[in-house]
Amino acid sequence: MTALTTQQVEQLHTAARAAQARAHAPYSRFRVGAAVLDESGRIHAGCNVENAAYPLGMCAEALAIATMVREGGRSVRGLLVVGEGEHLVTPCGGCRQRLREFASDATPVLVADLERVRAQFTLGELLPASFGPENLA
Structure with missing residues (x-):
C-alpha cells in the first residue's frame, strides 16, 4: 500500500468533512463527503x-474524481470517504470502478466519520481482480 502521511490524511479528512457539509441529500438525509x-x-x-x-444522483467519490480531472489531475494517490452511522461508508461498486480508472490496486482508501479514520483498505481489497485501463492496452 502506498502510505499517506499523517498530514495528508488530516488534509483529506478536513476536505471530505467540508464537502459532506454541503451535500444535497434531501431524500436519504445521508450525507457523504469524499x-x-x-x-x-x-x-x-x-x-x-x-x-x-434517483438514478441521476451523484456519489461524493464520483464528484471528487471529476473535480480532480477538471483540475488537471490524472492519478489518485489516496481517497478518504466521510459518512455517518454505525456501519462503514465505503465506496459503492460504481465508484470503486471509477477509482480503478485513476488508481492502482495499492491505492489507500480510508473510511472515516466526522471524528476519525475508522478503517483503511487498498483499492485492490475493495475491488479484487478488477478490469482496468491496462486490459484495453
Missing part, C-alpha cells in the same frame, strides 16, 4: 448530490 489526493499532492473534494429521479 476527497482524493492526486499525483501532484493536490486535494479535490466532492459530496453526494441526490436527485428526485
